Amino acid sequence: MKKKLVLIGNGMAGVWAVEQLLKLAPNQYEVTVFGSEPHPNYNRILLSSVLAGDAKIDDIVINDWNWYKENGVTLHAGHTVTKIDTERKSVSTASGITAEYDDLIIATGSLPFMLPLPGADKEGVIAFRDINDCNTMIETAKNYKKAIVIGGGLLGLEAARGLLNLNMDVSVVHIFKDLMERQLDQTASQMLRKELEKQGMNFLLEKNTDSILGKKRVTGVKFKDGSVVDADLVVMAVGIKPNVQLAKDSGLEVNRGIVVNDYLETSIPHVYSVGECAEHRGIAYGLVAPLYEQGNELAKRLAGVPSAGYQGSVVSTKLKVSGVDVFSAGQFTDAEDTASVRVQDDFEGVYKKVVIKDGKVIGAVLFGDTSDGSRLFKMIREGEDVTGKEKQILLGEGSGGGAKSGVDYVASMADSEIVCGCNGVSKGTILNAISEKGCTSVNEIKACTKASGSCGGCKPLVADLLALALGADGVQTVKEGICGCTEHSRDEVVEAIRSMRLTSSKEVMNVLEWKTEEGCSKCRPALNYYLGMAWPEEHEEERESRFVNERNHANIQKDGTYSVVPRIYGGVTSPAELKRIAEVAEKFDVPMVKFTGGQRLDLLGVKKEDLPKMWAELDMPSGYAYGKALRTVKTCVGSTFCRFGTQDSIQMGIDLEKRFERLNTPAKVKLAVSGCPRNCAESTIKDFGVIAIDGGWELYVGGNGGVKVRASELLCKVKTEEEVQEWAGAFLQYYREAAKWNERTSEWVSRVGLESIKEALASEEERKALNERIDKTLSLTTDPWKEIIEKDELRATFEELQAPALETVAD
Numbered sequence: 001m002k003k004k005l006v007l008i009g010n011g012m013a014g015v016w017a018v019e020q021l022l023k024l025a026p027n028q029y030e031v032t033v034f035g036s037e038p039h040p041n042y043n044r045i046l047l048s049s050v051l052a053g054d055a056k057i058d059d060i061v062i063n064d065w066n067w068y069k070e071n072g073v074t075l076h077a078g079h080t081v082t083k084i085d086t087e088r089k090s091v092s093t094a095s096g097i098t099a100e101y102d103d104l105i106i107a108t109g110s111l112p113f114m115l116p117l118p119g120a121d122k123e124g125v126i127a128f129r130d131i132n133d134c135n136t137m138i139e140t141a142k143n144y145k146k147a148i149v150i151g152g153g154l155l156g157l158e159a160a161r162g163l164l165n166l167n168m169d170v171s172v173v174h175i176f177k178d179l180m181e182r183q184l185d186q187t188a189s190q191m192l193r194k195e196l197e198k199q200g201m202n203f204l205l206e207k208n209t210d211s212i213l214g215k216k217r218v219t220g221v222k223f224k225d226g227s228v229v230d231a232d233l234v235v236m237a238v239g240i241k242p243n244v245q246l247a248k249d250s251g252l253e254v255n256r257g258i259v260v261n262d263y264l265e266t267s268i269p270h271v272y273s274v275g276e277c278a279e280h281r282g283i284a285y286g287l288v289a290p291l292y293e294q295g296n297e298l299a300k301r302l303a304g305v306p307s308a309g310y311q312g313s314v315v316s317t318k319l320k321v322s323g324v325d326v327f328s329a330g331q332f333t334d335a336e337d338t339a340s341v342r343v344q345d346d347f348e349g350v351y352k353k354v355v356i357k358d359g360k361v362i363g364a365v366l367f368g369d370t371s372d373g374s375r376l377f378k379m380i381r382e383g384e385d386v387t388g389k390e391k392q393i394l395l396g397e398g399s400g401g402g403a404k405s406g407v408d409y410v411a412s413m414a415d416s417e418i419v420c421g422c423n424g425v426s427k428g429t430i431l432n433a434i435s436e437k438g439c440t441s442v443n444e445i446k447a448c449t450k451a452s453g454s455c456g457g458c459k460p461l462v463a464d465l466l467a468l469a470l471g472a473d474g475v476q477t478v479k480e481g482i483c484g485c486t487e488h489s490r491d492e493v494v495e496a497i498r499s500m501r502l503t504s505s506k507e508v509m510n511v512l513e514w515k516t517e518e519g520c521s522k523c524r525p526a527l528n529y530y531l532g533m534a535w536p537e538e539h540e541e542e543r544e545s546r547f548v549n550e551r552n553h554a555n556i557q558k559d560g561t562y563s564v565v566p567r568i569y570g571g572v573t574s575p576a577e578l579k580r581i582a583e584v585a586e587k588f589d590v591p592m593v594k595f596t597g598g599q600r601l602d603l604l605g606v607k608k609e610d611l612p613k614m615w616a617e618l619d620m621p622s623g624y625a626y627g628k629a630l631r632t633v634k635t636c637v638g639s640t641f642c643r644f645g646t647q648d649s650i651q652m653g654i655d656l657e658k659r660f661e662r663l664n665t666p667a668k669v670k671l672a673v674s675g676c677p678r679n680c681a682e683s684t685i686k687d688f689g690v691i692a693i694d695g696g697w698e699l700y701v702g703g704n705g706g707v708k709v710r711a712s713e714l715l716c717k718v719k720t721e722e723e724v725q726e727w728a729g730a731f732l733q734y735y736r737e738a739a740k741w742n743e744r745t746s747e748w749v750s751r752v753g754l755e756s757i758k759e760a761l762a763s764e765e766e767r768k769a770l771n772e773r774i775d776k777t778l779s780l781t782t783d784p785w786k787e788i789i790e791k792d793e794l795r796a797t798f799e800e801l802q803a804p805a806l807e808t809v810a811d
């Protein structure tokens, strides 16, 4: 006869444990489940997606009603267990249902913590925990406008994002100065705040709530400093507390949570506990990955499979807000005995920090690009020794080896290793879905295994597993939106811009039904670029979509001052020009004048208000040292003076720079011209490199000397200066039209392959057409410094700009 197993709590942890048990010992138990909510088991994590309008309730059900039937599990949904009789080994509900057990699992989860404020019981004051809360918010948004979310943590921000999507005005109240202070350091937290502000969220930081105002329904919130803010809805997202009352009343040992040992056994025999209500080695977890690990161990215990028991978990977090990528794991704050590696790129809104102690990675914070998350998380969990290769952890193989490529990394994982922590999917399960079920895309894997279906943090790993199993060619190109605001890919967006003659970002967002009203810091500059590329005449530059340096036409430095880099064509200057630069530097007290790597002069430490005056006195064009544009054309002395030189590299460089200056490109572009194969101008690490040979020129493309070093590849050999210009124009325009915004030529050439570029540029006719288009675009450009000097309104806006203290890369 089968033994009787009762589960209290039809939530993620409890049902997971039962699922694993059924796999290990399908005939051992007759299972009965009680759940207070009138729903089958659903993915609570995805409530944020339901609120944001990205999923429906039906989409988030994990085990539908049929699953219970098919597995012989009796479900009492909508029934709360109110009593456990541990002597008689039975449970009962208020509605009068009783069930006996041989073994009992308590998985009652958590309750949201509601601040005990005067007025907190008013209508319109809710938590964010279950389907009911979600529905209340969706209904409220139909009739009311103003929402306040109390709590600037993960849950609060996800609630706020969802409410914004429901067209409510949202203010987030947080008691601390930094958002998500438990998961992020100050830099990441500030970047997050800026991004969310751009998305339309208001923040009331360092505010202590005093009371909730209103008669029957909430009308506002009063703070301890006396200020009052109107509100029609208040969502409290200030934390959770393990739901332990029933366990306490039944005589189980309870601290913060129900105390369990490594086998998830409570203080009373045959009673087990998993999930947020359980406390293991002093910790009650609030994320799903550890709960699944607990469930696996409990299943083994009940099925009689020997195991070492549950050893505790290291957790990682990912914020599920579209357009914002945030990852955090382990101990991410600096201490006396830790060192850290940081990468910060304000152009692209990326920040990465890895904290190392005794040669091991102990914590990480990623903002803007979380693709390294899983790899770092594994290092943290496994305590991998990284001594001697600390820098390569973030900088990658190009900086001297150490960090594995994504595919190498997944190849080194054991089959049993979990890839998707939210849904407990292992590498083996995913490989099986590829080989047995024929999955060829991330979306198919998601449908088949649920991997990447919750927080989405493991998507890069799933993609790498596909590439590992099928080779890059076998992987179906996954349709990924250009950012979280849209499902549309880069190609679809550009196609819509062209075919529907869309000329402004607003139009694109409306026509393509953007999920956010204002877009985010990824799509806004991308759209601005695509529109300008497609319709150079019709599109009006959307200055506010540009990053701060591009808006100011100068690079902001660490201390908030600016750097001024005038154009010096081909790196060639004159005594008169040098005198002028020197006089301007003296007049404006420029603290440092420095040669850049691109053969020009950088005037560093300039005050914001001096910029237009300096530009006027310099009387030189902007060198665009700040933009996604042509930066420099580096030249060697070539045949003019060098005894090895075979061609006039200086003149070629100057001609190229004069032609392409002010050209907007998907990412920055650098050129170089060397007068012979000794390559003194380093043409082979440039986006477009020219090397003189006997009787002609070699043209190289796709090189990069930055963080990810890449040698360029030979595009073709030509004979004349005119041909160099023709190929340069065709290549640059093709890159402008085909690459993704923010994609360097090195990445683009690697992605699409040199052969496809050669093919696209093979016909003379096509090269001519591309040159006509690039020349048209170039004919419409003007020097931005001159424009600012001449136009009062531009100067005025410029003077109003506040300079945030950001570090940027010049050249």
Ligand SMILES: Cc1cc2nc3c(=O)[nH]c(=O)nc-3n(C[C@H](O)[C@H](O)[C@H](O)COP(=O)(O)OP(=O)(O)OC[C@H]3O[C@@H](n4cnc5c(N)ncnc54)[C@H](O)[C@@H]3O)c2cc1C
Pocket: 008, 009, 010, 011, 012, 013, 014, 034, 035, 036, 037, 043, 044, 045, 046, 047, 048, 079, 080, 081, 082, 107, 108, 109, 110, 128, 129, 130, 155, 158, 243, 246, 274, 275, 276, 277, 285, 286, 287, 288, 289, 291, 318, 320, 422, 455
């Ligand atoms: C909006 C939101 C977003 C989240 N996002 C993430 C995320 O991105 N990543 C992550 O890892 N985690 C996230 N979480 C947390 C995650 O959902 C929880 O850690 C997980 O659901 C906990 O599982 P559990 O089974 O312990 O509890 P629950 O899922 O809460 O299940 C407990 C169930 O027991 C029922 N119950 C309680 N008492 C009784 C009783 N006496 N009788 C019968 N039934 C009872 C409850 O009604 C509930 O249905 C999020 C949570 C929320 C609310």
Ligand code: SF4
Pocket: 636, 637, 638, 639, 642, 643, 644, 645, 646, 649, 674, 675, 676, 677, 678, 679, 680, 681
């Ligand atoms: S690349 Fe050749 S031509 Fe140019 S400086 Fe070097 S040796 Fe001279």
Ligand code: SF4
Pocket: 808, 809, 810
């Ligand atoms: S200028 Fe120097 S320090 Fe600054 S980003 Fe470039 S390489 Fe790094």
